[in-house]
Amino acid sequence: MHSRKQKTLTFILLTVATILTLTPILYVVYLALSAEKVGDTSWFHPENFITAWHQGHFSEYMWNSFRIAVVVVFIALVLSIMSGYALAVLKPRGEKIIFFLFLLGLMIPTEAIILPLYYDFRSLGLTDTIWAVALPQIAQSLAFGTFWMRAFFRNFNPGIIEAARIDGAGNLRIMYQVLIPLAIPALVTLVLLTFMWTWNDFLIPLIMSPSGIVMTAPLGLAFFQGQYTQGSTLLAAGAVWVALPMVIIYFCLQRFFISGMVDGAVKG
Template sequence: MKVSPIEKFGNYAILIAFSFLILSPLGSIIVAAFAPASAAAGREGPFHPENFVTAWTEGRFSQYMLTSVSVSALVLALTVLLSILSGYAFGTMKFRGQNVLFYLFLLGIMVPSEAIIIPLFFDLRSLGLTDTIWAVALPQVAQSVAFGTYWMRTYFRGVNPSITEAARVDGASPWRVLWSILVPMGRPAITTMIVLIFMWTWNEFLIPLVMSPTGGFRTAPLALALFQGQYTQGTALLAAAAVMVALPVVVLYFILQRHFIRGMLEGAVKE
């Protein structure tokens, strides 16, 4: 269908307007991050990149960023592996109690963490896991596997059956079909799942707060909230800290955005 110049101009005008509305708050935070942190700094000029160094040092973000990276890596590794295996089972196999088990997985998506965080804390404390990386990571693995199973099941059910049948005729085992054929084909869906789970894990606030009462395993968003309490008036340092905390998610999205968008368009509509 041929699009007239007026329609094309209108489409671009609408996209530019909405982009401005969405990006303007982000731009204001970035501008504030380079603003003077005090009146004395304002006399030295309007541009102060040293705010990032000051926020990084005074907020001890090196420690908290390392904790966030460790927790996110652990959650991603376990979640991606378990989600691929469970999604493959639910999407390609038939076994007794399949629907009941799948709906049990879906409960993990529907039940908020606020509803189970207190009994979960006492359970993990009785096992001696509180104030460890496992106490912060394992509850998030459980939540993410629920979504990952649903997501990967949708992908595996959308794969053309003739592909797997041809592989089985050639003598490929179910394990080989999964890792040699279906996983490489599902790279966009897996990449989308990785980006979403990393974003949710990185931004998680409640679980690190409750599961690490001594603060030994505080993550970056939790540290940002504590830093905000110290600098209620210092908006420049607070904005610099917010930019640093959000930067890993933004960088990961820009690196994987092509696969992410493709996975969202393909994987989400195959159910």
């Protein structure tokens, strides 16, 4: 009986949480499909998405966001795997100090370092380039990625690694042929989180591209509100465009994402 009450309470809480989560999302979609003209009482205007796409130049902005996200995810993923493997398996001298230095990257807010970075990049001629936006995000993602992959590599059975060493496998072979295939859920989770953080970032593109040459989708959405429309209909349609890639990627990879989060909660 006690277990049945727990299940009922859990179901009610999850239902309420789902409603609270989906209500604002569904309301934005509702606004995006509403009539733009005042006095038009009809509903379902999918042409609003086409209008917002062209007026807001979202094709250009989303392409910039996609390029930056791919660069950040790829470089941060490779470096996170190598640093996580080194700290968890190789355990060099001063491993704990090195790990805490990586954790320091999670503690320092972007607002504290963005202006010095801007002047450094400007002196190097990197502002208004994809690298000015990508490099700070790579550094931030690497801090979390190292923490994430170290936690997973530390909890693998040492016997697997020792067996591979007996068979003559070196560190690179152990990492790429033995451990990485077993860590696919963790890697997919890291990719999704890094892509999401990079895609949604607002401050770094705003500061690092003052002329707007590398304007990203969230930044373009903010400017779209002030420059092209005063109403909420086209703005909601633009918001749907900006959020759509993340929704598609999550639904395609949700099985691995949930598995990676559960394993991380158990192992980390």
